[in-house]
Amino acid sequence: MSVSVRDVAREAGVSVGTVSNVLNRPDIVSPATVERVTLAIEHLGFVRNDAARQLRAGRSHTIGLVVLDTRNPFFTDLAHGAQNRALTEGYTVLLGGSDESSDRESTLLDLFEEQRVAGVLISPVRTDLSRLWRLREAGTQVVLVDRGSSDHSFSSVSVDDVKGGSAAAQHLIDIGRRRIAFIGGPVDIEQVGQRLEGAQSVVARYADAALTIYPTEALTVLEGRRIAEQISALPPAKRPDAIFAANDLLAMGVIQALVMSGSLRVPEDIALVGYDDIDFASAAVVPITSVRQPSSEIGATAVELLLRETAGASEREQIVFQPELIARASTLGNR
Structure with a gap:
């Protein structure tokens, strides 16, 4: 049987609200109470349900990444760079491959939107970006990877x-x-x-x-x-x-x-x-x-741009690396 927040509150002798504050805003709780709740969590083996918490908050610590072909080592390296950078900020990357199909790309974007990802990194199949506009208008930030945004309407990380x-x-x-x-x-x-x-x-x-x-x-x-x-x-x-x-x-x-x-x-x-x-x-x-x-650097830089936008940055940045x-x-x- 899973251990609930109520079980932790009962064990620690505090309210459910106090347990929630210890989990989410420990700075407003006295050190003694934080210690008591922490001991109760360790004793009961409580594991917080981040998925449910994120759904209630309307946000996630997952970033969606759509590439043209997951079998291509270039995109594998790009995803690796994105994942490494995301983890340093407490995020993870969910990778999907469009297989150069617009229909498959749309399906992946629909799934990411349903999962309320924090944002989407994408190497689009075609030049029509109307689906990405709708995604952003619905509240999900988007950064283009491995291609630029000629009108600067999206942030992008690309190579010349x-x-x-x-x-x-x-x-x-x-x-x-x-x-x-x-x-x-x-x-x-x-x-x-x-x-x-x-x-x-x-x-x-x-x-x-x-x-x-x-x-x-x-x-x-x-x-x-x-x-x-x-x-x-x-x-x-x-x-x-x-x-x-x-x-x-x-x-x-x-x-x-x-x-x-x-x-x-x-x-x-x-x-x-x-x-x-x-x-x-x-x-x-x-x-x-x-x-x-620079595949890994492209992925890492794209994550940095995306997190700036999710934090409220309004400027659309265009990063262009030089090939060799x-x-x-x-x-x-x-x-």
């Missing part, structure tokens, strides 16, 4: 993906590649579109260079493998000599397909650049050149 895409394409141009394939999609995912935009802006400056888009249905290893198989089947004259993959999972699929077929060598025949610099990138059969994002290209064997070979 246009610059990251530019760095990837410029690196490929600098090593002499001119027929570049961009693999990624859906392109209406803002991060994908911005990485493509950055690459296109660089390629457009070189009259002898061209960029071909190979859209994918998802940002997964399997999709990377599928596109690489298509590219491998092309005649040499029409085949790209470089690939920029919108994330490292796609790049890993490309490596797998090319290595398994044995028909093309990386980087001799096709150079490859990924994005995110997850741990697997450096551990691939051919270590993958990648554009690094990490060159490895998939573009430089063994030199």
